[in-house]
Amino acid sequence: MRAESSLQDLSGLKSREWEAFEKAGFHTGQELLDWLPKRYEDRRRFDAFPAQAGGSAVCLRGVVLDTQRKGFGGKGFYEAVIEDEAGGGFSRLTCRWFNMPYMSKVIAAGQEVVLYGKPKESKGRVVIDHPEFEVMKEDAELSLHLERIAPIYRNVNGIPQRRLREIIHRILELVAPETLVSKYDVDRTYPRIEAYRELHFPGEMAEAETARRYFAKEEFFLQQLRVVWRRARHAELNGRVLGKKTHLLTEFYESLPFDLTGAQKRSVKEIVKDLRLARPMNRLLQGDVGSGKTFVAMCAMLLAVDSGCQAALMAPTQILAEQHYLTFSKWLEPLGVRIGLATADRKEDVNSSQIIIGTHALLYEGVEFDDLGLVVVDEQHKFGVAQRGKLIQRGVMPDVLVMTATPIPRTLTLTIYGDLDVSVLDELPSGRGKIISGVRVKPKVGEMTSFLKDQLEEGRQVYLVYPLVEESESVKAASVIQEHPKWQKRFKHFEVELLHGKLPSEEKEAVMTRFREGKSEVMVSTTVIEVGVDVPNANVMVIFNAERFGLAQLHQLRGRIGRGEHKSYCVLVTDGKSEEGVEKLNILAGTIDGFKIAEEDLRLRGPGEVMGTRQSGVGDLRFVEFLADTSLIREAREVAEQVLRDDPGLDALPQLEAWVKKQAEIEMS
Numbered sequence: 056m057r058a059e060s061s062l063q064d065l066s067g068l069k070s071r072e073w074e075a076f077e078k079a080g081f082h083t084g085q086e087l088l089d090w091l092p093k094r095y096e097d098r099r100r101f102d103a104f105p106a107q108a109g110g111s112a113v114c115l116r117g118v119v120l121d122t123q124r125k126g127f128g129g130k131g132f133y134e135a136v137i138e139d140e141a142g143g144g145f146s147r148l149t150c151r152w153f154n155m156p157y158m159s160k161v162i163a164a165g166q167e168v169v170l171y172g173k174p175k176e177s178k179g180r181v182v183i184d185h186p187e188f189e190v191m192k193e194d195a196e197l198s199l200h201l202e203r204i205a206p207i208y209r210n211v212n213g214i215p216q217r218r219l220r221e222i223i224h225r226i227l228e229l230v231a232p233e234t235l236v237s238k239y240d241v242d243r244t245y246p247r248i249e250a251y252r253e254l255h256f257p258g259e260m261a262e263a264e265t266a267r268r269y270f271a272k273e274e275f276f277l278q279q280l281r282v283v284w285r286r287a288r289h290a291e292l293n294g295r296v297l298g299k300k301t302h303l304l305t306e307f308y309e310s311l312p313f314d315l316t317g318a319q320k321r322s323v324k325e326i327v328k329d330l331r332l333a334r335p336m337n338r339l340l341q342g343d344v345g346s347g348k349t350f351v352a353m354c355a356m357l358l359a360v361d362s363g364c365q366a367a368l369m370a371p372t373q374i375l376a377e378q379h380y381l382t383f384s385k386w387l388e389p390l391g392v393r394i395g396l397a398t399a400d401r402k403e404d405v406n407s408s409q410i411i412i413g414t415h416a417l418l419y420e421g422v423e424f425d426d427l428g429l430v431v432v433d434e435q436h437k438f439g440v441a442q443r444g445k446l447i448q449r450g451v452m453p454d455v456l457v458m459t460a461t462p463i464p465r466t467l468t469l470t471i472y473g474d475l476d477v478s479v480l481d482e483l484p485s486g487r488g489k490i491i492s493g494v495r496v497k498p499k500v501g502e503m504t505s506f507l508k509d510q511l512e513e514g515r516q517v518y519l520v521y522p523l524v525e526e527s528e529s530v531k532a533a534s535v536i537q538e539h540p541k542w543q544k545r546f547k548h549f550e551v552e553l554l555h556g557k558l559p560s561e562e563k564e565a566v567m568t569r570f571r572e573g574k575s576e577v578m579v580s581t582t583v584i585e586v587g588v589d590v591p592n593a594n595v596m597v598i599f600n601a602e603r604f605g606l607a608q609l610h611q612l613r614g615r616i617g618r619g620e621h622k623s624y625c626v627l628v629t630d631g632k633s634e635e636g637v638e639k640l641n642i643l644a645g646t647i648d649g650f651k652i653a654e655e656d657l658r659l660r661g662p663g664e665v666m667g668t669r670q671s672g673v674g675d676l677r678f679v680e681f682l683a684d685t686s687l688i689r690e691a692r693e694v695a696e697q698v699l700r701d702d703p704g705l706d707a708l709p710q711l712e713a714w715v716k717k718q719a720e721i722e723m724s
Contacts (some may be wrong), residue, residue, distance in 0.1 A: 058085040058236060067225060075213030084226045085236065088251050091677055092206035092524045095263055096171065099202055101399035104139040104146035115139065115170045120147065122164055124156070131159040137170065137571070148174065161588045167191040169200075171207070189217050198428050199224055199256075206255050223255055241276045245269055266433040266688065271678035275470070275691035278676070282473035283695050285701065289337055289474065294452045297428060298330030300361040302556045306390050307357055312482065319347050322478040323354045326456065329476065330358055330429075336454035339472050341463055342480025344614025344647035345487065348458045349382060351480070352431050355456055360409045361390055364428030368412045369446055371437035373398045373560055375568060379433070380412045382589070400560040411646035418445045426450070432457045434586055460586060460614070461607050462649035464657050468689050481650075488594065491624050492618040492644040494601075496631035503626070504545045507595060511549055511576050515621060516593040519579045520612060522603045524555045532600040539579045550575035585611045591619030591663050601627040602636030609643050617647075635659070657683050 056065070061083060063073050063646035065462075081087050102113040117137040122496070124133050132153040139146040150170065162168070165198050172186030191201060199205075199220055208219055232248035247267075254266035263380045308315075322340060328334035356366035368383075370376040380396040380403070386396060387410065395408030397416045405411055405422050416422060427450030432443055449456060457475070468477060505516055519542060539553045552575045554566045563583070569575045571590050578584070578593075587610065596616045601609060609627070616623040627640045642655045681687055 056084060056189070056226070056231065057084050057234040058088070058230050059234065062087065065222070065226065065229075068222065072214060072218070072222070075211065076214070079211045081211070084230055087223055087226060088230070088255070090208060090211075090223070091267075092255065092263075093209050093255070094207050095260065096169070096205045096207055097260070098169065098200070098205050100138065101169075105146055105181055106146075106237040108174050109321055112171060112173045115148075117168060117170070119162060119164050119166045119469050120166060122159070122162055124159065131156065133162070135162045136575070149177075149180055150186050150188070151182055152185050153184070162188075162190070180645060187216075188682070189215075204257050204260060213550045227252055227255065231518050237273060241273050241691070244270055251632045253318060267678060268681065268684075271684075272687055272691050274676060274678055275681070275688055276694050278470060279473060279688075279692045279695035280698060283692070283699050284471075286474040287699060288333055292334050292452060294333060294335035294454065295362075295364075295428060296331055296333055297362040297364070297454060298327050298358040300583075301358065303357040303361045303390055303392065305352055307353065307386070310386070310389065311487070314697045315350060316340070316347060316480070316482050316484055318480045319351050322351050322480060325476070325478050326351070327358065330355070330362075330454055335452050336456065337475050338431075338456050339468075339475040339477045340456060340458045340480070341468075341477065342460065343462055343483065344460050344611055345483055345618055346460075346480035347484055348433075348460065349379065352433070352456065352458060352479075353383065353386060356429060356431065357387070357390075359429035359454070360377075362428065364426040365408070365424055366410050366429040366431065367417055367424070367427055367446065367449075368410070368431040368433060369417050369438070370412070370414060372583070372586070373400065373414055374563060374583060374588065375433065376412055376414045377401075377564060378589060380438050383412060398560070413426055413443065418449075419443065424449050427453050429454045430454070431455075434459060434461075450710065459612065462653040464650070464654050464683070466483045467657065467682060469692060470682060473692070486620055488617055488619055488621045488623050490613065491622065492613065492625045492627065492647075493625075493630065494637065494639070494640045494644050496629055498626075498628060503597065507577075508546070508599070510624075511546065514592070515595060516573070516575075516590060516614075517577045518582070518584065518593060518596040518615060519577065520596060520598045521579070521581060524581055526556055532603055535579050535581055538599075542577060542579055546577055549577055551577040551579060554578055554580040554583060556581060582608065582612065584615055588615050589618055590615070592621075594619065594621045594623040595626075596624070597626040597628060599628045600630075601640055602629045602633050606639055606652050606659065608641055610649055610652050613643070613647075654683075 062068060062076050062081060065084065076082070076087070081090070096114045098116070101116045104115060104117070105113060115137070117139045120136045120138040122133070122135045124131065126132055132151050134149055134151045136147055136149050167190070169189045169191060170183065170186045170284050171188070172183035174181050174183050176182070187207070189200065200217055206220060208216065210216070211219055214222070230248070232246065235247045235251065250266045253262040255271065257263035257266070292592070299483055326336070326338060326470060340348055340351060352368060356368070359366040368379060370379055376396065376398050380394065384394050391412060393408040395405045395411040395414030396403040397405045397411055399416050400412065402421065411422065411424075413422065420508045422655065428448050430450065430453050432446070432455070434440060443457070447453060463472070508519060519538070521535045521538060522532045523530060525534050525536050527534070530556060535553060536540070537629060541550065543551045552566050552570055554563060558566070569586065571580050573592060582604070594616055595614060598604070598609065598612060613625045616625060627644065629636060629640060631637055639659060643652060646652060676682070
């Protein structure tokens with residue numbers, strides 16, 4: 056059998072099974088071999104039946120002792136009592152399936168089953184709701200499913216897990232090894248057929264890890280080849296030369312009442328060097344919260360203005376855009392620089408300004424550029440590739456600076472931003488107060504209120520952050536609308552504001568202005584304050600249901616305090632029910648180093664969640680767990696660079712050429 060042969064030709068495959076595969080998008084043996092196990096179960100030894108709820112998921116082997124339907128209507132469920140007879144002892148637990156009456160035809164007394172799920176307690180019993188399961192049948196194929204490490208796949212509708220395993224095993228037996236195709240074989244010491252066998256049916260877990268790493272390196276090579284090809288093509292572009300004149304930059308430096316940090320100065324020098332080249336700049340500026348990216352962006356934009364062209368800064372939210380507008384106006388208008396603002400609701404001097412700051416409104420009619428020479432994109436991971444490209448296309452080969460306040464682990468920088476030059480702000484400005492962070496499990500409201508009152512009476516301001524705008528039946532978490540009046544009663548002698556994303560834009564800006572000017576002392580808010588809010592007098596933040604947020608987002612929120620000279624406090628409130636959640640919060644409480652936090656966030660949640668798969672370009676990667684493997688990324692990068700050195704046009708690699716160029720050109724457009 057050839058790998059590219061139709062599944063219809065596979066001996067032993069029933070017509071209804073072939074139709075199910077066709078409907079699911081599987082047409083060839085190769086496509087099924089590329090259907091990865093989502094996990095593995097070591098069925099040579101099973102977990103002991105749990106005596107109590109809690110802990111991690113377990114894999115159990117037992118016999119169905121009894122089954123029955125319970126409840127009625129929409130609240131009906133089917134349950135099965137499973138008994139463990141291993142070793143002569145007897146332990147039992149209950150499995151339940153809600154609103155699935157057909158389970159009575161699938162699970163019956165006397166069957167031997169393998170279960171996987173997380174046990175919990177219900178009315179004194181240990182139960183597993185909706186476990187993954189397989190019914191074991193005595194037949195010739197039993198050895199594929201028991202007494203071995205068994206692959207567990209994502210469901211293919213119409214093909215039971217057990218049958219899917221048998222079909223993939225059959226393909227591996229029949230396929231001609233030389234027909235297993237690869238766009239490029241990055242490790243010729245490891246036969247491809249062997250990698251597939253160990254990927255699906257490993258003898259030991261280490262074999263599965265080796266096989267997955269083999270295919271991950273191949274996948275990363277293709278991604279890196281696209282990156283280095285795009286970088287090489289970008290270097291060939293003809294841009295404009297900016298930054299020769301430094302009059303405005305010098306005047307700006309002299310107007311500052313403080314000195315820039317060493318990291319800021321280094322980044323400005325790197326940007327100046329880029330601007331003076333005859334190719335467009337393509338640079339990423341990343342730094343921790345409060346590291347001063349805005350001032351670096353100002354320097355770059357002043358160089359563009361001094362060169363006779365316009366600069367634009369695009370921010371993801373109206374609050375952030377308006378914050379930038381106020382900051383730029385404060386520092387640059389005294390130098391004679393005209394600043395404009397363009398949001399969905401406000402347009403200030405958009406067609407007569409040298410620097411225009413805005414949201415997505417910069418992309419549409421109503422904002423005209425005379426000569427856009429520099430594009431700055433803030434919090435760039437919150438924009439799609441097409442949005443960034445649309446703004447860039449409003450100029451003629453403009454220089455591009457993208458910024459992020461989310462520190463990015465080295466591996467993700469190589470993977471996602473490998474075609475960009477990178478500047479890192481790795482030090483904070485002097486004069487910042489110390490931030491003390493702590494985790495509090497179910498703290499007493501009275502004690503917390505007393506602590507906050509002490510801070511308010513000393514003249515400080517406070518953020519109280521909640522995950523929800525309104526109460527939700529499906530999410531057990533507090534909301535700002537529910538909690539705001541309670542805090543108003545507790546702080547009768549202070550102004551307590553309410554802020555969330557559903558407020559009209561004018562009202563949001565009015566709330567922020569009052570808080571910024573010290574006319575209100577307490578801000579009850581959602582995460583709408585995550586970026587762009589700069590109130591040096593605010594020194595306390597309490598984040599409720601903190602376990603619901605990712606580490607990077609919590610770090611961003613915490614960055615709203617500690618911006619003045621006063622000692623600051625970040626209180627992370629949790630119910631303590633999630634061990635993983637408490638672990639995450641303790642990581643945040645233990646460091647203010649955003650890069651360490653980013654590495655931990657990557658380890659805990661994976662890159663798709665950390666960066667946002669749709670925006671980061673990692674959404675289509677199958678082996679995202681290896682994105683934390685620096686050595687593997689570098690190996691893939693080195694192979695890609697060598698391939699491009701040997702064949703700059705990729706002409707000797709016809710199977711790669713069209714694919715790489717198409718993907719890269721889409722991202723460059």
